[in-house]
Amino acid sequence: MSGLWWLFNVLAHLAWLCSGLVQVWDIPGDYCRTRSGGCCPGRIDQCSVPILRTLCYCDAFCDRRENPDCCPDYHEFCLGISKPATSPEPLQITGGSLKTISIVCSKCVAIPGDPRRTELICEQEACLIQPDLIEQVNRLELGWKASNYSDFWSKTLQEGLSLKLGTLEPERTVRNMFPILKIYERSSIPRSFDSRQKWGEWIQPVRDQGWCGASWAFSTTAVASDRRAIQSNGRFQDVLSVQHLVDCTPRKKEGCKGYYLDRAWNYMRKAGLTTEACYPYTSGLGGEIGTCKIPKSFWKNGIIQSSVPPCANQLARSQPPYKIKNVEYDIMHEIMTNGPVQGESPIMKIYSDFFMYRGGIYSATRLRPSQPTGFHAVRIVGWGEDYVNGSPKKYWLVANSWGPEWGENGFFRITRGVNECDIEMFVIGAWSDLRKRNKGSSRRRRHKNLVY
Numbered sequence: 410m411s412g413l414w415w416l417f418n419v420l421a422h423l424a425w426l427c428s429g430l431v432q433v434w435d436i437p438g439d440y441c442r443t444r445s446g447g448c449c450p451g452r453i454d455q456c457s458v459p460i461l462r463t464l465c466y467c468d469a470f471c472d473r474r475e476n477p478d479c480c481p482d483y484h485e486f487c488l489g490i491s492k493p494a495t496s497p498e499p500l501q502i503t504g505g506s507l508k509t510i511s512i513v514c515s516k517c518v519a520i521p522g523d524p525r526r527t528e529l530i531c532e533q534e535a536c537l538i539q540p541d542l543i544e545q546v547n548r549l550e551l552g553w554k555a556s557n558y559s560d561f562w563s564k565t566l567q568e569g570l571s572l573k574l575g576t577l578e579p580e581r582t583v584r585n586m587f588p589i590l591k592i593y594e595r596s597s598i599p600r601s602f603d604s605r606q607k608w609g610e611w612i613q614p615v616r617d618q619g620w621c622g623a624s625w626a627f628s629t630t631a632v633a634s635d636r637r638a639i640q641s642n643g644r645f646q647d648v649l650s651v652q653h654l655v656d657c658t659p660r661k662k663e664g665c666k667g668y669y670l671d672r673a674w675n676y677m678r679k680a681g682l683t684t685e686a687c688y689p690y691t692s693g694l695g696g697e698i699g700t701c702k703i704p705k706s707f708w709k710n711g712i713i714q715s716s717v718p719p720c721a722n723q724l725a726r727s728q729p730p731y732k733i734k735n736v737e738y739d740i741m742h743e744i745m746t747n748g749p750v751q752g753e754s755p756i757m758k759i760y761s762d763f764f765m766y767r768g769g770i771y772s773a774t775r776l777r778p779s780q781p782t783g784f785h786a787v788r789i790v791g792w793g794e795d796y797v798n799g800s801p802k803k804y805w806l807v808a809n810s811w812g813p814e815w816g817e818n819g820f821f822r823i824t825r826g827v828n829e830c831d832i833e834m835f836v837i838g839a840w841s842d843l844r845k846r847n848k849g850s851s852r853r854r855r856h857k858n859l860v861y
């Protein structure tokens with residue numbers, strides 16, 4: 410990163426929550442040089458100097474390929490190898506002030522003191538990318554692989570939880586919604602199904618919410634867009650506007666901090682949504698929301714008023730959402746008959762290893778905090794079976810909203826039939842309301858199956 414006076418190469422070995430170990434390659438200062446006894450040959454565990462509340466070493470053993478823990482001046486002082494051109498300039502601390510810098514994802518403060526040495530205190534924050542967790546997942550052959558994402562590197566887990574997810578736990582009224590009754594032959598349900606194969610381009614591609622906790626809006630609009638295309642037999646294929654939902658749903662302008670799915674659907678039922686082309690997404694970078702460009706006065710009492718931007722005079726509305734019973738085959742039947750699960754915006758409990766998912770059939774490892782850490786809304790578009798370590802494993806095929814670079818081209822597969830991460834717990838669908846509602850049309854009837 411240009412503009413920094415120095416570059417820290419840090420092996421982020423931040424053990425989850427507890428340990429304060431940060432291994433540092435390059436914090437400028439005299440360590441081996443000032444150590445009584447200087448450098449040591451071979452492996453001598455006492456040949457160490459304190460650094461950042463841990464120790465660095467001046468023995469020949471420190472230079473292992475895995476996990477080097479040499480003091481920053483080891484190469485220069487002990488081996489006489491001058492630093493490479495990219496090496497950091499010495500840290501200068503002036504006038505006793507504290508400077509804040511970032512090491513990987515943690516904020517560190519340099520403490521003025523011995524001018525030959527720099528001490529830093531780092532926040533003990535968990536990183537979004539945890540290299541040791543990636544390694545563990547990949548070693549254990551769990552049926553899925555984890556990887557580093559350069560986009561996520563340098564972010565804290567907390568940033569991931571608040572800005573990559575963004576759905577609030579359903580309120581009690583919603584949790585208690587009565588699921589619809591489905592009647593079908595189980596044998597009519599195939600072993601695998603992919604909405605994209607059945608409905609082609611009517612199914613929306615994966616989008617990217619950026620750094621804004623708006624998975625609630627992305628999953629809702631994607632499901633609504635898909636179902637609208639299916640229901641209208643391809644007549645309406647617009648991508649519906651996420652920003653419209655983000656800006657205009659009645660809440661306290663909290664930015665991209667998550668929202669309730671039922672209220673999103675409710676807004677779509679009453680107001681309707683314009684298209685992405687008319688009202689493009691802008692919150693992905695800063696996590697800031699804008700002022701609502703299609704305020705309530707446009708659609709008051711179910712009547713579209715005159716002063717509408719031309720592209721917004723036909724708002725896409727939905728009927729009230731309905732809940733699908735948390736029965737695997739009910740959900741499958743719903744997807745294959747009515748649309749990618751559309752409408753299916755299941756709420757998923759998120760474990761921290763999910764961010765690092767690269768491919769395969771995910772199940773939370775619970776290697777790290779055993780508590781789920783956040784809620785996410787996604788769009789289930791199909792299902793299938795795959796062999797994992799020689800035996801068949803059932804999965805859901807799910808679209809995420811972290812762009813096509815993440816996971817399997819933006820999608821992920823997750824274990825099916827065991828309510829993994831609660832994904833089968835709260836599945837909802839909604840029909841589009843394709844009736845025209847022009848200026849002067851009468852107020853809509855209340856829908857018979859109104860659930861709210």
Ligand SMILES: *[C@@H]1O[C@H](CO)[C@@H](O)[C@H](O)[C@H]1NC(C)=O
Binds near residue numbers: 559562
């Ligand atoms: C992860 O990716 C970032 C950016 O590409 C890179 O700087 C970092 O070293 C990588 N970390 C690991 C553990 O691979």
